[in-house]
Amino acid sequence: MNHQTTFRDIDKPDGLFFKRSLPRRFRQSNVSVAGCGQVGLVLLQTFPDQHFTATYRPGAETEAKRAAILAHKARPLAIDLNSKSSLLRLIALGHRIIWMAPPNSTIQTDNTLKKLILWAATRAKVHNKPAPRISYVSTTGVYGNAQGQWINEYTPLNAQSDRAKRRVHAEQQLRMGLKLGVHVHLLRAPGIYGDNRLPIDRIKNGTPALLPDEDAWSNHIHELDLGRLSRWVNYKGGVFEVLNACDSKPSKMGDYFDLVADAFQLPRPPRYSRAEVKQMVSPMMWSFMSESRRIESMNQRKLGFRLRYPSVADFLAVKS
Incomplete structure (x- = not known):
């Protein structure tokens, strides 16, 4: 099970993969990935002919991150x-x-994106050039707990965790682009998975899951598809777009853990009641387990984007 995504692909209007170089008009435009983490690196790997600049925060792992970005021929x-x-x-x-960087959690109000929009619009006006098109990776946590009901991009926001509230604030700042002529695209992502982002350690440690009739619904997206979609909407999206960046096959959280456990021939996690599990997991883990929603991505379909991995099961079938 050492499958890696090494193909060189281009997204055609129907969202399919073709092994050929990018069109010249795409190769000439520079794409800046702000806050280049794992999803950003997958994006760089997937489109090697694109002119990428990848930013990262200076720190203890500076040289390792720099080397990883250079390995993908990005700046x-x-x-x-x-x-x-x-x-x-x-x-x-x-x-x-x-923009893949999360809001700053160390300050009460992070107005970074408001400044980004204002300065981008001002510079565009001064130089009489279009402002940069901005795609922002947010979270489906902004919807809060929907009690397992179906939601879409037009469902009112109901963020409950501090983490999700910071994302709502970030989205509100970016909406200024509507008035200032800056193209903005919001991608709300659920649980992200990939080759190295599966709950293997969680399963090996025997971390419990909820009983089926008390379990929470959730969606997922593969890191490759999230990277592809963030770039896709930047090229294809209109003046303002909101997309639920997720698969179309929600599942209960415990079923997801069981699926991964079976694929790797591991024991399935034990199941307990909500009252019991709350005492057994971290507060952050419980915040995820206490919100239940089934997400539909209407606007993703309208743009004609097709996922490489329509479900976690499809991905695990490839890895097997």
């Missing part, structure tokens, strides 16, 4: 996204920005 840039000079540099770099 590494160590900057603090909270500083004015760094934001202005990012705006000046190219035509497109894919």
